[in-house]
Amino acid sequence: MLDDVSITIADSFSGESLFTAYSKGTIASYASSFDEANNISELPVPLREPLSAKYKHSFAYVTFKERVPQILSDLIDSLHQQEDRIMEKYGSYAHFELRRIIWSLDILRNEVLENRSFKYFYDKTPDSLEWNSFIKHLTNRERNQWFSAQWLHAECYLYRRIWRAFQRTELLKDFDYFGQRKICATRNYVYLFRAVLRGVSKLKRSRKNFVTMLKLSLWANQCDLSITSDSPSDQILQSLKLYNKHLLVDQSIEVFRLLTRDLHSSVTPAMVDIILDNAGFELFADLLLGVYLIDSRLAVKVRYHVKAIPYYVSDVTANDFNWMLSFLLNSEIPEFAYLGRKLRYFMKHDIFALYETCKFWTRPEGFRCMRQLAPCLYVQLSFSALAIFKGDLNYRKLLDDINWSSTTPFPDCLGGFLPTSVCALRCIKSDLYCGMPNCLVDLLTLENPKWMCTGEKAIIQLAFKKRP
Ligand SMILES: O=P(O)(O)OC[C@H]1O[C@](O)(CO)[C@@H](O)[C@@H]1O
Numbered sequence: 001m002l003d004d005v006s007i008t009i010a011d012s013f014s015g016e017s018l019f020t021a022y023s024k025g026t027i028a029s030y031a032s033s034f035d036e037a038n039n040i041s042e043l044p045v046p047l048r049e050p051l052s053a054k055y056k057h058s059f060a061y062v063t064f065k066e067r068v069p070q071i072l073s074d075l076i077d078s079l080h081q082q083e084d085r086i087m088e089k090y091g092s093y094a095h096f097e098l099r100r101i102i103w104s105l106d107i108l109r110n111e112v113l114e115n116r117s118f119k120y121f122y123d124k125t126p127d128s129l130e131w132n133s134f135i136k137h138l139t140n141r142e143r144n145q146w147f148s149a150q151w152l153h154a155e156c157y158l159y160r161r162i163w164r165a166f167q168r169t170e171l172l173k174d175f176d177y178f179g180q181r182k183i184c185a186t187r188n189y190v191y192l193f194r195a196v197l198r199g200v201s202k203l204k205r206s207r208k209n210f211v212t213m214l215k216l217s218l219w220a221n222q223c224d225l226s227i228t229s230d231s232p233s234d235q236i237l238q239s240l241k242l243y244n245k246h247l248l249v250d251q252s253i254e255v256f257r258l259l260t261r262d263l264h265s266s267v268t269p270a271m272v273d274i275i276l277d278n279a280g281f282e283l284f285a286d287l288l289l290g291v292y293l294i295d296s297r298l299a300v301k302v303r304y305h306v307k308a309i310p311y312y313v314s315d316v317t318a319n320d321f322n323w324m325l326s327f328l329l330n331s332e333i334p335e336f337a338y339l340g341r342k343l344r345y346f347m348k349h350d351i352f353a354l355y356e357t358c359k360f361w362t363r364p365e366g367f368r369c370m371r372q373l374a375p376c377l378y379v380q381l382s383f384s385a386l387a388i389f390k391g392d393l394n395y396r397k398l399l400d401d402i403n404w405s406s407t408t409p410f411p412d413c414l415g416g417f418l419p420t421s422v423c424a425l426r427c428i429k430s431d432l433y434c435g436m437p438n439c440l441v442d443l444l445t446l447e448n449p450k451w452m453c454t455g456e457k458a459i460i461q462l463a464f465k466k467r468p
Pocket residue numbers: 063155221224226227277278312390391392393394396427429430
């Protein structure tokens with residue numbers, strides 16, 4: 001402490017007030033004592049080790065040190081702002097339930113900042129037992145704290161804890177606490193939806209147009225509310241060529257070949273599964289991709305997969321999916337209403353399907369555990385010609401959140417998860433990647449050491465599965 005004060009005084013001659021310099025010194029000393037007390041490592045994440053906040057220079061550390069406390073503070077603020085509307089809808093007793101929820105979220109926020117151990121779930125929800133046996137497994141391996149657990153496990157546990165705070169109430173069990181932000185993420189982008197819809201309507205079947213629709217769905221992934229909130233420009237279609245320089249791996253042509261070859265093979269007509277990520281513009285782009293696949297006869301059916309609970313701030317739930325359909329159908333904008341009628345027709349005739357909500361998508365494990373934990377889902381995906389996984393969180397689950405060598409081929413990182421051919425459309429928002437030359441990673445890191453956490457770069461990767 002004394003050393004910090006002496007540094008502080010020395011710094012103070014650099015124009016900072018003594019108090020500011022002192023408080024910086026105090027913060028620095030607090031941070032270092034936190035790191036020491038919690039065995040935070042200064043080393044880089046070892047290769048083939050899971051990402052974790054126990055590594056100071058990882059995005060996981062920043063996530064629990066800064067991002068998650070902010071996400072929880074923003075959620076508490078949002079609940080305060082919505083209180084009148086919530087009481088109007090659910091009754092005045094909701095006031096007391098909101099108090100209790102906010103108190104729980106505040107406790108959760110402190111648990112993260114103080115690196116407390118994960119708590120068990122004592123609610124009556126169906127997956128509590130599964131979660132508790134998972135937490136017990138982590139406890140046995142001393143990986144049951146925010147800054148010792150695998151990043152993926154801790155972050156998924158966070159959103160299950162938030163959901164539990166609402167499940168303990170009587171009135172607000174079904175309240176989507178991220179819902180307002182997801183609705184705004186649609187209503188604020190109408191100009192963008194309109195520009196894109198004009199640009200893609202009546203696209204004929206061609207390799208070029210397929211690639212355009214796939215890349216539109218990819219770049220729409222930049223719009224999520226837990227890390228980036230800026231929307232792409234309404235010139236996104238025209239600028240796809242400019243975005244190409246940020247596309248680090250592009251297997252879009254192989255994806256097109258897979259679908260066209262599949263249509264000529266003996267297997268049943270092609271069905272495509274899209275495992276969704278964010279509501280708002282990304283969901284809109286994913287619906288347009290599905291429409292293009294059907295209209296161009298690249299698929300005869302598209303199934304969409306959503307989250308069972310409000311997740312990672314902007315992930316799509318069944319309510320969000322249905323809200324988007326009715327938003328378009330009831331719009332006064334003619335082209336939106338036309339698209340809405342088309343989507344209603346597709347849903348009615350099982351050309352589009354909203355896959356039954358499955359808890360597996362909000363479990364903490366990576367996708368290599370699907371065969372064991374959700375065998376029916378694995379079998380269902382195997383009936384498809386292609387499963388498209390959107391976004392960074394799904395990518396982390398495909399790779400089991402392991403720090404692979406950047407040159408390891410994408411198929412080799414899936415741990416045997418290959419129910420059908422798997423395509424990842426991901427804007428890179430976390431420090432894990434694969435299937436890239438070392439020199440590319442070195443160059444990007446030289447340009448911006450944090451390049452992998454901005455969502456500015458992206459990949460389109462494919463793991464091909466030969467169908468019977
Ligand atoms: O919506 P996406 O693409 O899954 O990305 C959002 C997520 O990316 C991360 O920053 C890293 O996975 C998460 O912490 C964040 O919530």
